Amino acid sequence: MFRSQLLRHVARAATAQAPRASIRVARPAASSIRQFTCSPRRLDKEPYDDEHDAASTIGEPGESGDHEGQYARTGENIRVEYPEEKDLPPSQPVQGRGGFHFKRTLAAFSMEGRVAVVTGGARGLGLVMAQALVTSGADVAIVDMNRDEAQKSAQGLIDTYMTENPGSENAPKVTAHFCDVSSPTSVTQSLAEILKQHGKIDNLVTSAGFTENYSAVTYPHDRMQKLWGVNVDGTYLWAVAVAKHLMERNAPGSIVMIGSMSGSIVNVPQPQAPYNAAKAAVRHLASSLAVEWAAAGIRVNCISPGYMLTALTKKILDDNPELKQQWTSLIPVGKMGRPEDLMGAVTFLSSDASLYVTGSDLRVDGAYTCT
Numbered sequence: 307m308f309r310s311q312l313l314r315h316v317a318r319a320a321t322a323q324a325p326r327a328s329i330r331v332a333r334p335a336a337s338s339i340r341q342f343t344c345s346p347r348r349l350d351k352e353p354y355d356d357e358h359d360a361a362s363t364i365g366e367p368g369e370s371g372d373h374e375g376q377y378a379r380t381g382e383n384i385r386v387e388y389p390e391e392k393d394l395p396p397s398q399p400v401q402g403r404g405g406f407h408f409k410r411t412l413a414a415f416s417m418e419g420r421v422a423v424v425t426g427g428a429r430g431l432g433l434v435m436a437q438a439l440v441t442s443g444a445d446v447a448i449v450d451m452n453r454d455e456a457q458k459s460a461q462g463l464i465d466t467y468m469t470e471n472p473g474s475e476n477a478p479k480v481t482a483h484f485c486d487v488s489s490p491t492s493v494t495q496s497l498a499e500i501l502k503q504h505g506k507i508d509n510l511v512t513s514a515g516f517t518e519n520y521s522a523v524t525y526p527h528d529r530m531q532k533l534w535g536v537n538v539d540g541t542y543l544w545a546v547a548v549a550k551h552l553m554e555r556n557a558p559g560s561i562v563m564i565g566s567m568s569g570s571i572v573n574v575p576q577p578q579a580p581y582n583a584a585k586a587a588v589r590h591l592a593s594s595l596a597v598e599w600a601a602a603g604i605r606v607n608c609i610s611p612g613y614m615l616t617a618l619t620k621k622i623l624d625d626n627p628e629l630k631q632q633w634t635s636l637i638p639v640g641k642m643g644r645p646e647d648l649m650g651a652v653t654f655l656s657s658d659a660s661l662y663v664t665g666s667d668l669r670v671d672g673a674y675t676c677t
């Protein structure tokens with residue numbers, strides 16, 4: 307019975323397929339269907355069917371005017387000068403964001419009892435994300451190559467917290483540690499130092515990173531290696547170090563990697579191919595490690611910020627006002643983000659509010675990557 311039913315189904319399916327199959331193979335003698343490829347037309351140099359053809363792939367490069375590809379092109383000669391460390395003002399913890407409040411909120415967002423490491427936490431986005439974790443109840447170890455600024459920022463976080471929470475009996479523990487994230491030895495040393503001072507690590511946020519602009523054909527190889535060393539190796543080395551520690555403790559944990567929208571799109575007009583590729587690597591590293599460590603209870607996610615207004619980007623835009631207009635005109639919400647816009651995102655992904663979220667990429671970019 308079952309067999310005959312099956313045979314009937316197969317026969318019916320074959321009949322239903324037959325006409326469609328014949329339509330696919332039959333071709334009219336003189337087809338009005340347009341060719342997908344433009345190569346025969348280019349070679350034959352036949353006149354176009356209509357004036358719009360020149361603007362399609364049927365036309366020769368440049369045929370529809372100088373504007374071809376202009377709006378989505380990086381410029382060989384565009385060079386954004388990145389300021390030297392000494393020319394950048396130090397970042398301050400944000401004020402008025404973390405004060406004691408009586409608004410009801412989900413307890414799952416709390417970071418009470420957790421110890422978090424934030425690489426590149428001396429300033430910029432890393433510092434503000436460190437503050438978000440401190441405000442949410444965590445103790446934090448700031449890791450940075452800039453030892454003095456890391457020290458000042460750690461103290462600044464404690465002071466801001468105490469000012470905004472005057473009744474608080476316990477100041478959060480915020481420490482600063484020197485580390486060049488691209489060096490395995492340096493990572494091992496600072497990890498040991500953090501464990502000595504905090505006893506354990508539950509969370510990691512990798513924000514140490516940098517970008518610079520060279521056209522691909524002029525990029526000095528040693529610079530490219532440094533860029534990937536900090537952005538990719540630095541992320542990997544810290545993630546592995548913290549994951550090993552969590553596995554040894556048999557404890558769950560959460561790792562948040564700071565990628566960039568540049569890992570999904572190509573920024574214009576500044577050329578920065580290695581940075582874009584590095585951030586794509588960070589995003590996929592998060593997914594790959596999320597799968598590898600899921601069974602160990604270690605979640606790994608990525609945050610991909612869009613253009614954020616930090617001391618660094620402010621300086622660049624002050625020097626290149628036309629760049630600001632170009633950037634913001636490409637952002638659907640019409641504005642750059644503020645570092646504070648990452649506070650909720652990093653707390654969500656670090657805390658138990660996101661227990662079933664792993665391997666994801668949270669884009670905080672004003673919808674830049676939607677267009």
Ligand SMILES: NC(=O)c1ccc[n+]([C@@H]2O[C@H](COP(=O)([O-])OP(=O)(O)OC[C@H]3O[C@@H](n4cnc5c(N)ncnc54)[C@H](O)[C@@H]3O)[C@@H](O)[C@H]2O)c1
Nearest residue numbers: 426428429430431450451486487513514515566611613614
């Ligand atoms: N600012 C933006 O618009 C933006 C957008 C998308 C992604 N990002 C990413 O966010 C992260 C932080 O950017 P930011 O704007 O805050 O930059 P920033 O330059 O203000 O801060 C980066 C911090 O990393 C530290 N650092 C650099 N190299 C290091 C190394 N080898 N070892 C340890 N610390 C090192 C620096 O000393 C600095 O404190 C970076 O990974 C960046 O690529 C920034």
